[in-house]
Amino acid sequence: MRLSTKGLKEIRMFKRHLIVTAAATALMMGAALPAVAFETAPASARAASAQVQAPAGVEVPPLGFERRVLDNGMEVYTALDRNTSNVAVQVWYRVGSKDDPQGRSGFAHLFEHLLFKATRNMPEETLDRLTEDVGGYNNAFTADDVTAYHEVVPANHLERILFAEAERLGSLVVDEDTFISERDVVKNEYRQRILASPYGRLFGLFMPQMIYQEHPYRRPGIGSIEDLDAATLDDVLRFHETYYRPDNAILIVAGNFDQAQLDGWIDQYFAPLERPDRPMPANDVAEPDITGPREATFYAPNVPLPAVVLSWPTVAYDHPDRAALTVLDGILSTGESSRMYRSLVYDQQIAAQASSMPDFAQQAGYLAAYSLMAGEATPEQGIASIQAEIARFRNERVTDAELTEAKNELIAGALRERETTDQRASALGWALIMTGDPATADNEIAAIQAVTAADIQRVARRYLTPERTITVRYLNADDANPPSEQVLNVTAPVTLDDLAPAGELVTLAPEAERVPIPEPGAPLEPVTPQISERTLANGVRVLVAPTGGLPLISARLSFDAGTADDPQGRAGLAGLTASMINQGTSRLSPPEIATQIEQLGASIGAGAGVDFTNVYANAPADVFGQTLTLMAELVRDPAFAAEELERQQSQAMDGLRVALSEPGSIASQSVGRVIYGAAPYGAPGSGTLTTVPAITRDDLAAFHTANWRPSTATLVFSGDITPEAAWALAEQAFGDWAEPSAPTATVDDSAGAALAPRVVVIDQPGAGQAAVVAARRSVARDDADYYPLLVGTNLLGGGYSSRLNQEIRIKRGLSYGAGASLGARADQGVFTASTQTPNENAVEVAGLILAELARLSAEPASEAELGPRQATIVGGFGRSLETVDGLGSWVANLALYDLPMSDLAAYAGRVNAVTPEEVQAAAGRVLAVDGISLVIVGDASLFIDDLRAAYPDVEVIPLDQLNLDSATLR
Structure with a gap:
């Protein structure tokens, strides 16, 4: 996993909806269908029955891939889509962390990193030049059974990506220096994901070793520092020779292409690769069934809330009972109407979070x-409480309503997971890896529909019994209970002796002898939709961005008030107001609201940004009218019941405690105070441990009345909807919404006066890594410097090829990744450059960040360097428009910042028009290093002396004395 895609062993700790590729983390933190007629209801229907008609017309289009097999055994799947200007290319290899040799846990993942390096005809980082630099992206992930590499690029670059994928399959180059550098990167990934995360050890290390007794799934996919250090370059070469072969690979291409031309390129680049005549190591361990309950208690540093996990061995992916267990999991924990949320979080209020996750791997599975x-x-x-909820499945059948709700959620989720070509390719890839059958991804929709209440009770009685329960407690370490150690030296079915001998050593050919990379073809221009606009009589501005594609519609209702509008001493009020809209109206209780949303297979929620608040809804087209009617009721008639406020405050407080246990999160919470001090932008938008419990029901009602009103509202529709249908729905839902008599609240000077830069260390003893953030004020969204700074920020830290990532990760292996962000706002925004690194490297990394910032304003970038960064921005913009939510978000942001809708079509041109001189000048005006503040969170004992030598005025604040209510942080 190179940057932020899911992968490794903890992929199993994600909650997956039907198709494995789409997931929400368990930690805290085809052809288009025609539009379906709406079922609308008059505004008076808001006072009617709480019953909602379940969706009946939602269909998930088949994936529709064509298959062929090359003579060398490589499987090829292709799917044409003329509705996009991009193409997705994926190569899936049937090798994962279960195939790590004994004594080399984490090796498949380490190897994944190395495959992004050189080949015979491509120098290091060429793949990034072929993807990021043309407006695409690349990434990869390693899971138990698979390593997959994926790219999305403009369609005219398809041949070049096929060339590159064939190159790294057939002629990988790895030298000792590259191997050592990338191994250091993976070790930093281990520190960041496992050691620095409060629950990283639990889900990444301890749960796999408890769930599995003999199967190699029990080893963490990311390995261990010890095993990573033991790996050698010879291991790499032998691993490549063993598993990276055409008959062990699946090539998937989806997007806009000419089929005959594509077939010819595949034959040209992949067909000549030879299939070895030797078998691959056998690795099909039969995990023994559990013979009795097991339990253990583990300890780790900086665990803010105790955690418990109960798990049960279940079935592999290709088992008939998977569908029933998937629906059972949906009833158990999907959404706020689920059994676990209702019992543990809502009724008993004993849990900050309660959920479950089914994992169906190729050879075994479990439910946790x-x-x-x-x-x-x-x-x-x-x-x-968890045992009680599981017992209910065994002792009584689920209700018809629960069964229908879970199915609707799963099927609507499958629809959303197929919005883009990349998503559809991933759905196919998982099905092929897990079952070998391309029809699996389509057939599982029917399997879900066929599940009965009797099926759910049967699988609960078969698999989820007390005798099969594995119980884990996870607690904060202390003097009496030191941190639990990772289990090492775990036996594995594959040994180093099983690997093939290293093949012929491949080296980078001299430039004159390299096979040239194909030239790109004629570009296909992305098309932005025509935006239609009307204003209702009460002032609600309505914008419509219709698209073709799947039968999905998104609505986004936005207000000109955000966390900067929180009153003094009430930080978190805007966010809490937004979170409360799903917690009851004068007609509906929170459980009734959750049930209605989930019965529809919809999503409705709200969140507060710095300047604005957004309420969003997404639903299949045939139930979108009902969804919008419900959304309008939540917006216009929130109850703000005192008991619901107490629940939300309690959950928010627990979330804050978790956030204040992780270095990166602590840094992000603190930066605002360093940059803005006591000004409205300075207060943490999520509130603090002091302000959240001080918020009252009257505060919520007053904020809602002052800021949630038609005259400041913008309603954006996007997706499978016509302007005429949107106008009618908007009028029915919001046309009779009266403007409150109370005056509109306003906040002046959100950013406040500029402050002197500071160097602040927040000391967190025992932190697994240090978070390093350089920050200073930037610009407003409508500032003339916005586009030059946007390009400059991307040049500095906007992707794998950016300057910061090159210097910190690629050249020195000091971090898993480094980046920068331009937080443009209505007033002066905030610029940040950040990374995480071993504590002892914090000072060095801070210096590297500042040096790159200084270079940004000291000299202009070359056109050759700037052009690819502009393409990266434009490519990301184009991909975001492929989903209905992404498109709606862009339109809403333009409206909220009072920018013309024509900026949507003009965006790419404005980015590409920025010159190197404009970037340099804007950086000199806005991002000069003498105005930069540093915030470092970590174990100060490991770096403070060196930091003081460079910054004698450094402020050191012990974490237990950090005061986010104060402009000084004390």
Whole structure:
């Protein structure tokens, strides 16, 4: 996993909806169908029955790939889509972390990193030049059974990506220096994901070793520092020779292409690759069934809330019971109407989070249910409550309503997971890896529909019994209970002796002897939709961005008020107001709201940004009218019941405690105070441990009345909807919404006066890594320097090829990744450059960030360097328009910043028009190093002396003395 895609062993700790590729983290933190007629209801229907008609017309289009097999055994799948200007290329290899040789855990993942380096005809980082630099992207992930590489590029670059993928399959080049550097990167990934995350050890290390007794799934996919250090270059060469062969690979291409031309390129680049005549190492371990309950307690540093996990061995992916277990999991924990949320979070209020995750791997599987305990609740309470909910499945059949709701959620989720060509290719890839059958991804929709209440009770009685329960408690380490150690030296079915001998050593050919990379073809221009606009009589501005594609519609209702409008001493009010809209109206209770949303297979929610608040809804087209009617009720008639406020405050407080245990999150919470001090932009938008409990029901009602009003509202529709249908729905839902008599609230000077730069260290003893952030004020969104700074920020830290990532990760192996962000706002925004690194490297990394910032304003970038960064921005913009939510978000942001809708079509041109001189000048005006503040969060004992030598005025704040309510942080 190169940057932020999911992967490794913890991929199993993600909650997956039907298709494995789409997931929401368990930690805290085809052909288009015609539009379906809406079922609308008059505004008076808001007072009618709470019953909602379940969706009946939602269909998930088949993936529609064509298959052929090359003579060398490589499987090829292609799917044409004329509705996009891009193409997705994926290569899936049937090798994953289960195939790591004994003593080399984490090796498949380490090897994944190395495959991005050189080949015989491509120098290091060429793949990034072929993807990022033309407006695409590349990434990869390693899971238990697979390593997959994927790219999305403008369609005219397809031949070049096929050339590159064939190159790294057939002629990989790895030298000792590259191997050592990338191994250091993976070790930093281990520190960041496992050691620095409060629950990283639990889900990444301890749960796999508890769930599996003999199967190699019990080893963490990311490995261990010890095993990574033991790996050698010879291991790399032998691993490549063993598993990276055409008959062990699946090539998937989806997007806009000419089929005959594509077939010819595949024959040209992949068909000549030879299939070895030797077998691959056998690795099909039969995990023994559990013979009795098991339990253990683990300890780790900086665990803010105790956690418990109960798990049960279940079935592999290709088992008939997978569908029933998937629906069971949906009833158990999907959404706020689910059994676990209702019991542990809502009714008993003993859990900050409660959820479950089914994992169906190729050779075995499990279901795990977890809870992060809230307040004074004990792990034993969590265990007992989870056991009670599981027992209900065994002792009584689920209701018809629960069954229908879970199915609708799963099927609507499958629809959303096929919006882009990349998503559809991934759905196919998972099906092929797990079952070998390309029809699996389509057939599982029917399998879900066929599940009965009797099926769910049967699988609960078969698999989820007390005798099969594995119970884990996860607690904060202390003097009496030191951190639990990772289990090392785990036996594995594959040994180093099983690997093939290293093949002929491949080296980078002299430039004159290299096979040239194909030239790109004629570009296909992305098309932005025509935006239609009307204003309702009460002032609501309505914008419509219709698209073709899947039968999905998104609505986004935005208001000109955000966290900067929180009153003094009430930080978190805007966010809490937004979170409360799903927590009851005068007609509906929170469980009734959750049930209606989930019965529709819809999503409705709200969140507050710095300047604005957004309420969003997404639903299949045939139930979108009902979804918008419900959304309008939540917006216009929130109850703000005192008991619901207490629940939300308790959950928010637990979330803050978790956030204040992780270095990166602590840094992000603190930067605002360093840059803006006591000004409105300075307060943490999520609130603090002091301000959140001080918020009252009257505060919520007053904020809602002052800021949620038709005269400041913008409603954006995007997706499978016509302007005429949108106008009618907007009028029915919001046309009779009266403007409140109270005056509109306003906040002047959100950014406040500029402050002197500071160097702040927040000391977190035992932190797994240090978070390093350089920050200063930037510009407003409508500032003339916005586009030059946007391009400059991307040049500095906008991707794998950016300057910061090159210097910190690629050249020195000091971090898993480094980046920069331009936080443009209505007033002066904030610029940040950040990374995480071993504590002892914090000072060096801070110096590297500042040096690159200084270079940005000291000299102009070359056109050759700037052009690819502009393409990266434009490519990301184009891909974001492929989903209905992404398109709606762009349109809403233009409206909220009072920018013309023509900027949507003009965006790419404005980015590409920026010159190197404009970037240099804007950086000199806005990002000069003498105005930069540094915030470093980590174990200060490991770097403070060196930092003081460079910055004698450094402020050191112990984490237990950090005061986010104060402009000084003290």
